[in-house]
Amino acid sequence: MAKRKLRMGMVGGGPGAFIGEVHRKAARMDGSIELVAGAFDIDPKKSKQMGRELYLDSTRVYNNYNEMIEKELALPEDERIDFVSITTPNNWHFPIARDFLKAGFHVMCEKPMTLNVKEAKELREIVRKTRKVFGLMHNYTGYPMVKCARDMIKSGELGKIRKIVVEYPQGWLATPVEKTGNQQAGWRTDPKQSGGGGCLGDIGTHAENLAEYITGLKITDVCAELTSFVKGRKLDDDVNCIVKFSKGAKGLLHASQISVGQENSLGIWVYGEEKAIEWHQEDPNTLIVKSLNGPEQVWRRGNDYVGKTSPAAARATRVPAGHPEAFIEAFANVYCNFAQTVLARIERKKADPLITDFPNVTDGLRGMQFIETVLASAKSAQKWTKFKK
Amino acid sequence: MAKRKLRMGMVGGGPGAFIGEVHRKAARMDGSIELVAGAFDIDPKKSKQMGRELYLDSTRVYNNYNEMIEKELALPEDERIDFVSITTPNNWHFPIARDFLKAGFHVMCEKPMTLNVKEAKELREIVRKTRKVFGLMHNYTGYPMVKCARDMIKSGELGKIRKIVVEYPQGWLATPVEKTGNQQAGWRTDPKQSGGGGCLGDIGTHAENLAEYITGLKITDVCAELTSFVKGRKLDDDVNCIVKFSKGAKGLLHASQISVGQENSLGIWVYGEEKAIEWHQEDPNTLIVKSLNGPEQVWRRGNDYVGKTSPAAARATRVPAGHPEAFIEAFANVYCNFAQTVLARIERKKADPLITDFPNVTDGLRGMQFIETVLASAKSAQKWTKFKK
Amino acid sequence: MAKRKLRMGMVGGGPGAFIGEVHRKAARMDGSIELVAGAFDIDPKKSKQMGRELYLDSTRVYNNYNEMIEKELALPEDERIDFVSITTPNNWHFPIARDFLKAGFHVMCEKPMTLNVKEAKELREIVRKTRKVFGLMHNYTGYPMVKCARDMIKSGELGKIRKIVVEYPQGWLATPVEKTGNQQAGWRTDPKQSGGGGCLGDIGTHAENLAEYITGLKITDVCAELTSFVKGRKLDDDVNCIVKFSKGAKGLLHASQISVGQENSLGIWVYGEEKAIEWHQEDPNTLIVKSLNGPEQVWRRGNDYVGKTSPAAARATRVPAGHPEAFIEAFANVYCNFAQTVLARIERKKADPLITDFPNVTDGLRGMQFIETVLASAKSAQKWTKFKK
Amino acid sequence: MAKRKLRMGMVGGGPGAFIGEVHRKAARMDGSIELVAGAFDIDPKKSKQMGRELYLDSTRVYNNYNEMIEKELALPEDERIDFVSITTPNNWHFPIARDFLKAGFHVMCEKPMTLNVKEAKELREIVRKTRKVFGLMHNYTGYPMVKCARDMIKSGELGKIRKIVVEYPQGWLATPVEKTGNQQAGWRTDPKQSGGGGCLGDIGTHAENLAEYITGLKITDVCAELTSFVKGRKLDDDVNCIVKFSKGAKGLLHASQISVGQENSLGIWVYGEEKAIEWHQEDPNTLIVKSLNGPEQVWRRGNDYVGKTSPAAARATRVPAGHPEAFIEAFANVYCNFAQTVLARIERKKADPLITDFPNVTDGLRGMQFIETVLASAKSAQKWTKFKK
Incomplete structure (x- = not known):
């Protein structure tokens, strides 16, 4: 058991979005992840509105993802988000993932990972170099x-x-x-x-x-x-x-x-x-x-x-x-393994293959x-x- | 949208329990309820252990439910739990529900509600008098x-x-x-x-x-x-x-x-x-x-x-x-309506029939x-x- | 393999009837039973009409079942029907079955066998005494x-x-x-x-x-x-x-x-x-x-x-x-075992339990x-x- | 309603065959087709054996299909088979169908119709010229x-x-x-x-x-x-x-x-x-x-x-x-329409499209x-x- 909940940020998932809220429900389900920050919409007003609906501290609801990186980095390490979830349209996946990884954050990203193979290979290289955990939401493998x-x-x-x-x-x-x-x-x-x-x-x-x-x-x-x-x-x-x-x-x-x-x-x-x-x-x-x-x-x-x-x-x-389990639970299974892998990385431990069983940057490249x-x-x-x- | 998350306490749901954890997952799902206190097991050590697993503040993990009532009442109103979820074996449902209701808390209770009709009628009377919200977890009506x-x-x-x-x-x-x-x-x-x-x-x-x-x-x-x-x-x-x-x-x-x-x-x-x-x-x-x-x-x-x-x-x-939904989501639907009814009660508003659509003390009596x-x-x-x- | 096809007569199953035609299709399916005579309807004209539709020799399409018994008995043994199938409304099952059994014919009868227990017991006694084969069409056991x-x-x-x-x-x-x-x-x-x-x-x-x-x-x-x-x-x-x-x-x-x-x-x-x-x-x-x-x-x-x-x-x-089999095939399975039991009786052989596995007069009584x-x-x-x- | 049953012959469908017996059951089901002749196996002994099992007149169980054509043609028209069903391995379909058509018989043939397109086109031409009815057993369209x-x-x-x-x-x-x-x-x-x-x-x-x-x-x-x-x-x-x-x-x-x-x-x-x-x-x-x-x-x-x-x-x-219907009934539906089309041809009437709805030589060519x-x-x-x- 971990000593604390992981702190999660989110880019995307603003009002009317489908998959962003699924990510949030899945992340919440098992009680070991807490959403604390976000840039939820390309329209800052909508981002703020979503932050309020999510009962977030308004100082951590950002106008855009660049601001989010900058201001989260400015926070003490024990307040700062541990990872970001990216649930924007496809064309934004790559730059956001790249920038968060380079800034030292772990990343959970919606699929498809990037717009093309070139970006995907670049991202794989960044993951390799930054040694951050990268999860890709191929949720169906979570069943x-x-x-x-x-x-x-x-x-x-x-x-x-x-x-x-x-x-x-x-x-x-x-x-x-x-x-x-x-x-x-x-x-x-x-x-x-x-x-x-x-x-x-x-x-x-x-x-x-x-x-x-x-x-x-x-x-x-x-x-x-x-x-x-x-x-x-x-x-x-x-x-x-x-x-x-x-x-x-x-x-x-x-x-x-x-x-x-x-x-x-x-x-x-x-x-x-x-x-x-x-x-x-x-x-x-x-x-x-x-x-x-x-x-x-x-x-x-x-x-x-x-x-x-x-x-x-x-x-x-x-x-x-x-007692049937379904879509959100499968999603939550990806989050669960991703989160435990992040924790292991934070604690500099090697994670068990049962734990690292979630889709990653290689799956994204394929x-x-x-x-x-x-x-x-x-x-x-x-x-x-x-x-x- | 409510201005804050509801604060939830739990009696029961200690290590090895099945339904208590389902209640917690269901309550978490939609992000509007936060578990903040509990007396999770008849064995205080196990209760403490569960509190740690749930990342709770240790001062709010209690040895028994009486202590929980007493100490929660001693907290400022804006920290105190709003409601308690009761997930013990059947014979404890009645006394715990009774005591929390009388102490001014709303109650969500596992079924069957009591051990007999006599207790059930008494509980119905208490609910009537205290004007607290009482939810009964007949989860299958949540589908x-x-x-x-x-x-x-x-x-x-x-x-x-x-x-x-x-x-x-x-x-x-x-x-x-x-x-x-x-x-x-x-x-x-x-x-x-x-x-x-x-x-x-x-x-x-x-x-x-x-x-x-x-x-x-x-x-x-x-x-x-x-x-x-x-x-x-x-x-x-x-x-x-x-x-x-x-x-x-x-x-x-x-x-x-x-x-x-x-x-x-x-x-x-x-x-x-x-x-x-x-x-x-x-x-x-x-x-x-x-x-x-x-x-x-x-x-x-x-x-x-x-x-x-x-x-x-x-x-x-x-x-x-x-995108199938299943057992935990149905459970969460009961929590969702219960929570919104509690909020309406707190805000002294009349709740819509769509919101009060969850099993209550009358269902428990039947x-x-x-x-x-x-x-x-x-x-x-x-x-x-x-x-x- | 038998040396000849069994000859079947039918009472009931006139124009517009449902179950009579099912009996005929089932009896035909395996090629070892031939329908040669019938009194198909309480209205002799309709009986004749049905006989023509079935390509029967008109001399063997009768005005009523009594005539059928009489005239079939008058035929040489190697032309005469071996058994009769009764597919009339329930109230006619008993008298027809009784009379054919007493006249020396084997009987296949629709269910329910009779109108009451009294008739059923009498029929059981007749079957016992005449030593004829009696089949009851509880077709679902044929699957x-x-x-x-x-x-x-x-x-x-x-x-x-x-x-x-x-x-x-x-x-x-x-x-x-x-x-x-x-x-x-x-x-x-x-x-x-x-x-x-x-x-x-x-x-x-x-x-x-x-x-x-x-x-x-x-x-x-x-x-x-x-x-x-x-x-x-x-x-x-x-x-x-x-x-x-x-x-x-x-x-x-x-x-x-x-x-x-x-x-x-x-x-x-x-x-x-x-x-x-x-x-x-x-x-x-x-x-x-x-x-x-x-x-x-x-x-x-x-x-x-x-x-x-x-x-x-x-x-x-x-x-x-x-290659699915269905309702008519199950029906035919009852006919198949019934027919082989009749043949064994004709040839004075003991039939194997696999062959006598069809509903009989005892089932009808129950x-x-x-x-x-x-x-x-x-x-x-x-x-x-x-x-x- | 036709005045008589159609007379059917069969080539193939000897002991141990699967599809030949399905053809026979399907042809029997509705009582308007009677199997009267056959050359059931390439081994004349097995053909004879099958004839006995089918209670056929032994003079109409032939050593091979050529003999069948010759001897059936020698019979009076009102005894002779109306059509032949071909249920041999694929390589025999074409020559048998060709020869029966040319001899003036209608033909029901198993699929695939021939060994190649060339044969199929030749067969189509023969059907056109002989004006005989040709059915192909694509049974699944019978459902x-x-x-x-x-x-x-x-x-x-x-x-x-x-x-x-x-x-x-x-x-x-x-x-x-x-x-x-x-x-x-x-x-x-x-x-x-x-x-x-x-x-x-x-x-x-x-x-x-x-x-x-x-x-x-x-x-x-x-x-x-x-x-x-x-x-x-x-x-x-x-x-x-x-x-x-x-x-x-x-x-x-x-x-x-x-x-x-x-x-x-x-x-x-x-x-x-x-x-x-x-x-x-x-x-x-x-x-x-x-x-x-x-x-x-x-x-x-x-x-x-x-x-x-x-x-x-x-x-x-x-x-x-x-009351489910299944594989054999679907097969029988092809036979039923084929038979009624043959009858219409015999009676020189035009058949309704509901009746000519069965697979034919064009389907076989495709x-x-x-x-x-x-x-x-x-x-x-x-x-x-x-x-x-």
């Missing part, structure tokens, strides 16, 4: 049954992996909602704020990250088709890929934001030579395990047999089986490489495009 | 889709209600785990700590509360069979009831803790003359709506059409459709009456026993 | 996964049975469709044609039969509540029972025809000391198996592991796993006893009514 | 809810179609079962008997046919990856394709026989601009319908609202909602073109291969 799947595969239970199908259909951009003033849709469909990938960057990267996290394999080649189905949309809203993975595995990765009626239906199937698993984000407490010669098994979060297979799943579990690989493949007449290095 | 079902029925959408089936099977007490040192099982199967109902009090009351909350009807007659399947167990571990409701509705209520392999499978079906609904706690984001002549509909938390039918469901929703009615029916050779007043 | 559940329980896999929940909700009689000329609804809600039980006789008996078939236990005591929710309906349309079974098991049996939106949702849960099973008629190829300490298993018809546990399930399977027990319990102020002998 | 989906899309209910995902995972060839004497696996993995496609021809063509049948669109371009995961297997056992459809729709088509634990999990998702549908072969009585702004709907076979949307679905329905297109794409380094003409 206990995702960790259980990963541990099951790592143990060899499935045998050699042959086929992976990962899909992420949503329907909320099936009409041009970006033209109706929808704030979430607005920046996501704007190349300046989102980068070159639309659906690809927003959710395709989650699919890529989930597949690589669960299987431990790496995508090596991509054959992609990108489409913008909604008239006038500048970025893709539908992604179809055939993929090759390391060690001879193959599969499909598809994502969509025009799949009418789909909510947030991230799902994955992994087929090995002996067994297969299947997991769905909208039913996250369940992991389906299939085998060659026996009945399908329905593994459920919170049971003893899960913990025996996966200490990481047990560690990421708060309430007993049948995400950017994935985006650029898919964009290149989509433009190519050749079937296969090598995964960009 | 958005439960609120949606309630509002749908209230609007007359289902027509006159005919049949209600509510069930709550669990399997964790299928073997005598209370003899293996399981702390949760220990007090739940001990009449001194649990009162006269075992499974009946622990989860049967949730089934009763859910059915009455959703339908707005009241149980009027019960025909019950109680069983202790596990040898040597003093309290029932299985409950089967035929029930009559007000306005001519009928149905079944059954609960069990020996239903091997069931986790926490609370479910309800309500059949009206025109439509029917179905909801399952283990899949809480979904409400199934059936009708006479059209396809079944699958209503999902977070969608616009849900909010149009049920502002209460919309209000109880934190993240968009497809729970105790239900337990005593079922116990009486189980002993009777007559088919029907009137609901105890 | 392979029902047989698998039965064999699993018989082997002791679940341990001692504690609790059984069986339910059969339908919604098609939620409005007074019997007043709209609906032929199916008409006779089912008419006491003269249906006997004393409405929903109870029509589908409650299926629930009783399924529970006793799967578990091998017998209902010993019933506590019942019957309701006619639809105004003016003479028979019950909703049945709620608490039941005691032999060997200390307890449970619930409920059936309904006013459960809006439910189609034909027969389902059963059996909880033993070690394991539990769950089966649903609308998803008949799946048997869910739960246990104390491991993941839920989803057993699926057609797999090797099913056949190892249950040769009866394997025998009742026509196509591989994943069904009538169940109806009379529930009717008596529903009228009684006492909680428990002993199962009628 | 009522598939027809409902098709009619819903045809009516414009979904709006312009954007994305189609069709998948067909099986697991039964995940190990080299063809080396263990498994007859089904043997010929399917042998290029001489199966043609150039393994999984592709066996089930990939079903996926292609289902997608085109439901949507009314045609595949125009394919980007394919074929894999043989099992060592030593000569044909593909896994198929991944990105596809373009006519009218701007895009999607994915994948099939697999190494997807461990999958039984026969054909499924399809079609996303339009307004609505989407989803259907799964293992749960065939259900069609999921999603929309932009309302709750998901679960359409269920047998309900009035289904019949109003789709007369074809109603026509393909035998038993009421909740299947062969699909196989050759995918084989060409799999060998190509280019991303897109035009659908072969």
Whole structure:
């Protein structure tokens, strides 16, 4: 147990934002992180308003992130924030992360990490040099049954992996909602704020990250088709890929934001030579395990047999089986491990692999490489495009 | 928006407790409640240990709840706790609630509220006289889709209600785990700590509360069979009831803790003359709506059409459709409404019905009456026993 | 393999009938039964019309069942029907079955077998004396996964049975469709044609039969509540029972025809000391198996592991796993075993228990006893009514 | 109503065959087709044995299909078979179909129709010239809810179609079962008997046919990856394709026989601009319908609202909602329409489009073109291969 709560600052997450408040709820959940400072909006008035709603000391609600860095550094070390969470649109991730890292703060950042591979590599270098902890919010890897799947595969239970199908259909951009003033849709469909990938960057990267996290394999080649189905949309809203993975595995990765009626239906199937698993984000407490010669098994979060297979799943579990845990809890699991790693770094201790199990700058770089690989493949007449290095 | 966070104290929830920590996570989630004091365990050492784990000021971690009342009252009003959460075994609920209410504190209490109807009526009288806010943690009514079902029925959408089936099977007490040192099982199967109902009090009351909350009807007659399947167990571990409701509705209520392999499978079906609904706690984001002549509909938390039918469901929703919410969020919804009602009381304002929508002392009394009615029916050779007043 | 097809006659199943045509499809499916004669309707013209639609020799389409008996007996033995299928409204089952048995024909009869226990006992006596084969169409026991559940329980896999929940909700009689000329609804809600039980006789008996078939236990005591929710309906349309079974098991049996939106949702849960099973008629190829300490298993018809546990399930399977079988196939399984038993009787051989595994006159008698027990319990102020002998 | 049963002959379907017996059960189900002749096995002894098991007149059980043609032609027209069903391994489909058509018989043929496009085109020409009825057993289009989906899309209910995902995972060839004497696996993995496609021809063509049948669109371009995961297997056992459809729709088509634990999990998702549908072969009585702004709907076979949307679905329905229909019934629906079309041809009447709704020689040709297109794409380094003409 740590001797104190970690002090958190936030950039982004102003009034009307979705993901910023999720970060705050997740950070609060386990009682070991306290939000104490923020620059919540590009509009200083809105930032102040958000600070009041969050009961923050007004002297620590800043006009912009540069001021935040400057003034936090001016505070005594035992008041100053330990880390910052970045929940702005994509184009701001890189400069903010860079500047906080260089100023000596640990960083938790929304994905996708940067706008391109170049920035991502630069950030990786900065993390390496500053020796600060960098967490990336690929929240879906925080689900206990995702960790259980990963541990099951790592143990060899499935045998050699042959086929992976990962899909992420949503329907909320099936009409041009970006033209109706929808704030979430607005920046996501704007190349300046989102980068070159639309659906690809927003959710395709989650699919890529989930597949690589669960299987431990790496995508090596991509054959992609990108489409913008909604008239006038500048970025893709539908992604179809055939993929090759390391060690001879193959599969499909598809994502969509025009799949009418789909909510947030991230799902994955992994087929090995002996067994297969299947997991769905909208039913996250369940992991389906299939085998060659026996009945399908329905593994459920919170049971003893899960913990025996996966200490990481047990560690990421708060309430007993049948008392469902969900999206915010998975988010909180990323925060929990990130926070304990930060504490270990502060106390100059080595953190256990169970604790450092959260997405980091390398995952962020792979995400950017994935985006650029898919964009290149989509433009190519050749079937296969090598995964960009 | 309130001007300050509410200050919360807790009795119970020491090391190894399950529900106390759920209360804390739920109270933390939305950032408007702060835990500042506690008497967490009947063993003062364990209480202190828990206080440290929670980063509390050690002067506000007490040896027992009496000391807590006394010393909190001695604090300036703007430091003192606003309310206490009671998460002890059942037999302590009544005296602690009574004493805090009389000392001028608002109270959030775990269910079942007391050990018997007599205590429950006394508590209701105390709440009436002290004019303090009393919340009872029937957490399952906190789920958005439960609120949606309630509002749908209230609007007359289902027509006159005919049949209600509510069930709550669990399997964790299928073997005598209370003899293996399981702390949760220990007090739940001990009449001194649990009162006269075992499974009946622990989860049967949730089934009763859910059915009455959703339908707005009241149980009027019960025909019950109680069983202790596990040898040597003093309290029932299985409950089967035929029930009559007000306005001519009928149905079944059954609960069990020996239903091997069931986790926490609370479910309800309500059949009206025109439509029917179905909801399952283990899949809480979904409400199934059936009708006479059209396809079944699958209503999902977070969608616009849900909010149009049920502002209460919309209000109880934190993240968009497809980003599942679950047990802790439902708990947090009870805290959220309780807290806002406390604030309104503090500010001497009248709270909106959307805000006072949380289980209260009357629900607690009905729970105790239900337990005593079922116990009486189980002993009777007559088919029907009137609901105890 | 038999040397010839069995020759089948039919009483009932005229134009517009539902179950008669199901009998015919089921009897045809495996190619070992041929329909050659019939008295299909109480109206001779309609009987003739049906005969033509079935491509029958017009000389073997009769005006009534008495004529059918007489004229079939006049045919040479190697042309004459081997057995008759009775698919009339309930009130005709007894006299027709009696007369065909006495005339030397084997009989397949729809359920419920007779109008009352008295007739049922008389029929049992006739079957005993005539030594003819009598099959009763409790078709739900024909499903392979029902047989698998039965064999699993018989082997002791679940341990001692504690609790059984069986339910059969339908919604098609939620409005007074019997007043709209609906032929199916008409006779089912008419006491003269249906006997004393409405929903109870029509589908409650299926629930009783399924529970006793799967578990091998017998209902010993019933506590019942019957309701006619639809105004003016003479028979019950909703049945709620608490039941005691032999060997200390307890449970619930409920059936309904006013459960809006439910189609034909027969389902059963059996909880033993070690394991539990769950089966649903609308998803008949799946048997869910739960246990104390491991993941839920989803057993699926057609797999090797099913056949190892249950040769009866394997025998009742026509196509591989994943190629679903359903209602008509289950029906055909009853016909298949009935037919092979008839052949064995003709050839004076003893039939294997795998072959005689179909519902018979004893099941029919229990069904009538169940109806009379529930009717008596529903009228009684006492909680428990002993199962009628 | 026809005046007589149709007379059916069969080539293939000898002892141990799977699909031949399914054809027979399906043909029998509705009582309007009678199997009267056959050449069931390449081994005349086995053919005779099968004839005896089917109670056939031994003079009409032939040594080979040539003899069958010759001797049937020698019979009086009112005894002679009306049509032949071909259920041999793939390589025999073409010559048998050709010869029966030329001899004046109607033909029902298993899929894939021929070994290659060349044969398929020749067959189409023969059908055109002989004016005989040719049915192809793409049985999955026989399911009522598939027809409902098709009619819903045809009516414009979904709006312009954007994305189609069709998948067909099986697991039964995940190990080299063809080396263990498994007859089904043997010929399917042998290029001489199966043609150039393994999984592709066996089930990939079903996926292609289902997608085109439901949507009314045609595949125009394919980007394919074929894999043989099992060592030593000569044909593909896994198929991944990105596809373009006519009218701007895009999607994915994948099939697999190494997807461990999958039984026969054909499924399809079609996303339009307004609505989407989803259907799964293992749960065939259900069609999921999603929309932009309302709750998901679960359409269920047998309900009035289904019949109003789709007369074809109603026509393909035998038993009421909740009484599930499945694989054999879908098969029987193809036979039913085929048979009525044959009758209309015999009676020189024009058949209604509801009746001619069964897969035909054009579907068979598209299947062969699909196989050759995918084989060409799999060998190509280019991303897109035009659908072969």
